[in-house]
Amino acid sequence: MNRMNMMDQFQVAAEEDDMYGGFGNQVDETETLTNDPAFQQAVRTSHGRRPPPTAARLKTGVRGNIIPPSSMGRPGPSSLGRPMTGSVDGANRPMTAVRGAGYSSQARGVGYDSGKSAAPALEGKGDDTPEERIRQLEKKVNELIEESCIASASGDYQTSLEKAKEAGRKERLLVREREKLSSADQINLDLTYSALFNLANQYTLNEMYNEALNTYQIIVKNKMFSMAGRLKVNMGNIYFKQRQYSKAIKFYRMALDQIPNTHRGMRIKVMHNISVSFVKLGQYNDAVTSLEVIMQEEPDMRTGLNLVLCYFALGDKEKMKKTFQRMLTxxxxxxxxxxxxxxxxxxxxxxxxxxxxxDSLRQIERERRNTAERCIKTAAKLISPAIEHSFTAGYDWCMDQVKTSNFMELAHDLEIDKAIGYLKKKDFAQAVDALKSFEKKDTKVACTAATNLSFLYYVSGEESDLNQADKYADLALTADKYNPPALVNKGNIYFKRRDYEKAREFYKEALQNDSSCVEALYNAGLCNKKLKRYRDALDSFYKLHSILRNNGQVLFQIADLLDLMGENAQAQEMFMQLLGVVPTDAAILARLGQMFDAENDKAQAFQYNYDSYRYNPSNIKIIEWLGAYYIESQFCEKAIQYFERGAIIQ
Incomplete structure (x- = not known):
């Protein structure tokens, strides 16, 4: 009965308070509350003071947009006394246990206000902040260093130096900016080192040695650069270029003290520089000390050759022989x-x-072998007259040593060099005998010997010797028909016999096999000149002029051909260019005097003829011309002086 009275009170309270006004579509379920176990449990116990259970358990969940009441109409802080947990303006209130407060999946008439405004957008760092300026400066310094290196690699040393200087200025500005921010401990030492090192290199390449040394000193004296001591090698190289060999040795030794023993290759290179500096100073004993150490640790051909040179200067025959033998091993x-x-x-x-x-590896191998052969042949030429009582005996000893080594193929080359040595001593008989010994050797050596013999017989000038020259030229061509020197020798023989057409054919064939054969190109021009094919001859000499710049003989032939072709202005220009090469040539001065005289330019003619007379006062034609010029100019006294000198010469 009490329970029913309570329900009646509930009904009255609900009608009077009308707490849930506006929920016209609400379904009245109060009749079922009596039979609802969960509700009855909440009324009897403290279970009602807990947060309401889920909609599924109370069967008061959302049906469409309908929210059932969740309070019993009693005021208080309990969950049963909270007003309005349903919809507001048609939007469902979310369950706060699942979603964040203030969120709504549907639009509301009035937006939910959580009491906090939206966070402002993040602002990016401006370009004018100190950190950004420092970052941009570092980037600019790196770019300038790279541009400087690229310009230096392409040979533009002036541009590379300008870029290096600008990089240095930017780097110093960067350091000052960091100091202003009290972040000196963050200075990029690697960037500072790179800027200074590149600047010193560019000074060296531009031959500004004092500036380079000052820059290197700045790096070396800075204790923050741990490996800077090795740069003393660069400073030593600069002193070596300045021929201050004592200072170069000092810096090389200082660098050597700072290079650890683990860097063996670097130490050997520095020691080699020290030995070369001692050789330049004439202190051969000190040079030998360094070279001997290198030959013991890591022997190579260049070091062996330098050691032979030192022992040759000291006159030590036995050491020369031993070092030559070590080179062969x-x-x-x-x-x-x-x-x-x-x-x-x-x-x-x-x-x-x-x-x-x-490929590149094969090319390196060829270069290494060629260097070794060149060093051995140079050493043999150097020591042969000194190690034995005669040049022949010394060369024979060297050849015997080579034949028993890994360079046995060099023995024939040494024999050829021996014959050339006889030629330098003007011992033609010995040279011919040495070369004739190759006639029955292998093809390559026989071809070289026959070519040299043909040339020897040709320069003798006798007709019988000319036949011998022709014979050996044929032997050389039989062994190698593409041999340019042999073809040139054959052409020379026909040229001397005045068969210019046939000689020209041999020269052309030699040029087909070797387009850079300057002897064939020059002689072909002479043949065309003899055949009066001036245009072809001029083409040959112009090609030769592009190979041999400022060669007096080539310039003379070009000027002479232009004169023969009647192109006087160009001929005069070439003769004047020739005078820049041989300014004291009396014949060229006389030739220019004749050309200006033919043009009736007496002043220029007198100047060139007078200069020719100063360098060659015995030329009768020039003396006669000068005498005639003074008579024409009514200076008879001076004319008499020239005619008297001419009479004395005659």
Whole structure:
């Protein structure tokens, strides 16, 4: 009965308060509350003071847009006394246990206000902030250093120096900016080092050695650069270029003290520089000390040659022999030539061989072998007259040593050099005998010997010797028909016999095999000149002029041909250019005097003829012309002086 009275009160309160006004579509479920176990439990116990259970358990969930009441109409802070947990202006209130407060998936008439305004958009850092300016300066310095290096690599040293200077100024500005921000500890030492080092290099390339040394001193004295001591090698190189060899040795040794023993290659290079500096100073004993250390640690051909040179200067015959033998045992560290031998039956090997036969590694090997052969032949030429009682005995000893070494193929080249040595001593008989010994040797050596013999017989000038020259030229062409020197010798023989057409054919063939053969090109021009083919001759000499710039003989032939072709203005220009090469040539001065005299330019003619007379006062024609000029100018006294000198000469 009490329970029913309570329900009646609830009904009255609901009608009077009308707390849920506006919910006209609400379904009245109060009749079912009596039979609702969950509701009855909430009334009897403190369960009602807890937050309301989910809609599924109370069966008071949302049906469409309808929200059931969630309060019993009693005031208080409990969950049963909260007003309006349903819709507001048609929008559903979310369950706060699942979604954040203030969120709504549907539009509301009045937006939900959480009491906080939206956060402002993030502002980017401006370009004028100190940090940004520093970053831009660093980027600019790096770009300038790269541009300087690129310009230097392309040979534009002036531009590279300007870029390096600008990089240095920017880097100093960068340091000052950091100091203003009290961030000196963040200074980029690598960037500072790069800017200074590049600037010093560019000063060196522009031959501004004092500025380069000052820049290197700034780097070396800065204790923050841990490896800067090695730059003393660069300073030593500058002093070496300035021929201050004592200072160069001082800096080389200071650098050597700071290079650890683990950097063996670097130490050997510095020691080699020290030895060369001692050689320049004439202190051969000190140079020998450094060179001997290098030959023990890492022997090479250049060091061996320098050591032979020092012992030659000291006159130590035994040490010269021992060092020459040590040179023959140096390991060049290159593969055998069998690696590049063709294998006709192996197609894969043939393809690989096509790739590697002329690659960069193969070119390095060739260069290393050529350097070794050149050093050995130079050493043999140097010590041969000194190690034995005669030049012949010394060369024979060197050849015997070479024949028993890994360079046995050089023995024939040494014999050729021996014959050339006889020629330099003007011992033609010995030279001919030495070269004749090659007639029955292998093809390559026989061809070289026959070519040299042909030239020897040709320069003797006798008709019988000319026949011998022709014979050996034929032998050389039989061994190698594409041999340009042999073809030139054959052409020279026909030129001397005045068969210019045939001589021209041999010169042309030599040029087809070697377009840079200057002897064939010059002689072909002479043949065309003899045949009065002036235009062809001029083409030949112009080609030669592009190869041999400022060569007096070539310039004379061009000027002479232009004069023969009647192009006087160009001929005069070429003769004047020739005078820039040989300013004291009396014949050229006389030739120009004749040309100006033919043009009736007496003043210019007198000037050139008088200069010719000063350099060659015995030329009768010039003396006569000067005498006639003074008579014509009514200076008889001076004319008499020239005629008297002419009479004395006659």
């Amino acid at each position: 140096v390991d060049l560290k290159i593969d055998d030539d069998e690696k590049y031998a063709p294998h006709p039956d192996d197609a894969q090997h043939t393809l690989i061989l096509e790739v590697i036969k002329n």
